[in-house]
Amino acid sequence: MSRSALKLRSWPLTILYYLLPFAALRPLARVGWRPTSRVAIYKSVPTRLLSRAWGRLNQVELPTWLRKPVYSLYIWTFGVNMKEAAVEDLHQYRNLSEFFRRKLKPQARPVCDSHCVISPADGKILHFGRVKNCEVEQVKGVTYSLESFLGPQTWTENLPISKTSFQDQLVTKEGNELYHCVIYLAPGDYHCFHSPTDWKVFHRRHFPGSLMSVNPGVARWIKELFCYNERVVLTGGWQHGFFSLTAVGATNVGSIRIYFDRDLQTNSPRYSKGSHNDMSYVTNNNQDGIVMRKGEQLGEFNLGSTIVLIFEAPKDFTFNLKAGQKIHFGEAVGSL
Template identity: 85%
Template sequence: MCQSNTLQGPELHSGKWLQFPQLALRRRLGQLTCMSRPALKLRSWPLTILYYLLPFGALKPLTRVGWRPMSRVSLYKSVPTRLLSRAWGRLNSVELPNWLRKPVLSLYIWTFGVNMKEAAVEDLHHYRNLSEFFRRKLKPQARPICGIHSMISPSDGKILSFGQVKNCEVEQVKGITYSLESFLGPHANTENADVKPASCPDSFQKQLVTQENNELYHCVIYLAPGDYHCFHSPTDWTVSHRRHFPGSLMSVNPGVARWIKELFCHNERVVLSGCWKHGFFSLTAVGAQNVGSIRIYFDQDLRTNSPRYSKGSYNDFSFVTNNNKEGIPMRKGEHLGEFNLGSTIVLIFEAPKDFIFYLKPGQKIRFGEALGSL
């Protein structure tokens, strides 16, 4: 007499019903492991999204037969943010009908708390598209320049971190650091010279400090979507070199900056370096999600978020020429560049040990206000 193998009663609720497809699942997972890395990521990506989105751990049984979801960080890094940002940039450039401009821009103003009383042009019908509105200019008296202190804030934003650079590590947000050399790349003045690469963490930092009794300092300013998106020269200095790092365009929101280590080193960025009266000085504009454009006013050759540039490389340009042996002089408060939407400014500079920041972590700051002084 044949015996039935059908599960009944408590056995049905004990999870034994999952034993039947395990062999087939293991075979299928074995096929996945033979795939190339890009193909495996492509096949695993939708399943991982469902794993994190579906309630009650619906896909957890798959982990019992050998499948492992991508981490949330890896999943986010695999999103084609460069392509999406280019598409967003094209969408922002579409001219809005005159009757639609005020409703669309009013919604943006309400969502992000934009103060239109400071705008040079308050009439919303003047802005043909979202891109023009993002890059709006301010009234001349809206941001008075502090003339007492040697350094001012180059933009509106929120102070994420500031202080001395120690052990060649820069603070991204409180408690999260990244490598100074990874962020800036090889020293522009010694890259092609007969100088040996830095053999210890402090060597690269010491190469940047040109004067005795000086220290290296940093300051990170996050620009929110509702902020004024132009940035200016924080002090009197000379720009001698530009380095463009094509890269990802992940969000630089402080929450994401705490989540992803070395976020600023992964993202696309433009490093302007040179010197001020105390030695080395650099200003870096870091791109972000939906920020398909970083523009430097005096650099007409710069093209950011372009398909022709591959991630993991960098492109150098020197402003020191036979006709201009010093570089591009910048005055404190002078227009320097602009973002298309919000992002981050990172200052890394050399100064005497008695340099003092007039800042608090997390404070809101506006362009022209005091950043620090001797």
């Protein structure tokens, strides 16, 4: 595609995705504004309010005659492959929300059987590797605190709490390491996410934070961006120890849905800054929590966002990835 065509396609992206784009703050650099000032201005934008307004707009039923031109513009802007969609007829999607959350044909995403961890979603690999010094990289060179991201370790009594570092507390088996993988879902990607492995979900923690853009360009600028944003942390265990999947919200993505958790309500009008609420899936009648199988449907976003996997595995665990690569749900992340 020519450079001029790419520029032409960028204006609908600004309208449809950012609403108040972070890129609009860049001119401030040319008049001497410091990066910290520009970041502070961006953080002050009422992204939660804008996201709720965007969510309501998405629910408005479009006239049948308007659906094809509106969705076609979106398809052209973000390069959506509608041949993979379970419903290809654009007239069948009553509103933008239904179109964003479209399902795929069953054969569109075969699940890799030869690797123990698969990609839970379509997206772009931002970063992966071992967790070091209790920090995780959101993009290369920009980190965030593991404890700030997951919150205090209280979700299960089975994990040791006497170890010195938060990272060590998560590693339940001697000789294991802690690994991470960050997947960015663009607006044109398939918005549902699935179980990346066979595991049991014991606990859900919801952080009702900001809803700043998680576009890689923004992630390079704002340290601990993922710790500021609203997110849903699912923690539990798999055959090698600790396992977690975190769905991170973003601008215009106030809706994070977990299919087995009807009590979860995201992007509420009021919340206490820095707060979180917990839900345990382990009860006297159900000691296993929520049992998930590799590839099973887990949840969905209302637009593009980010998924972060943090898990324990033996030292010989190997990633089958390259930073920056495009990946589809069901494809291999790594194996032993």
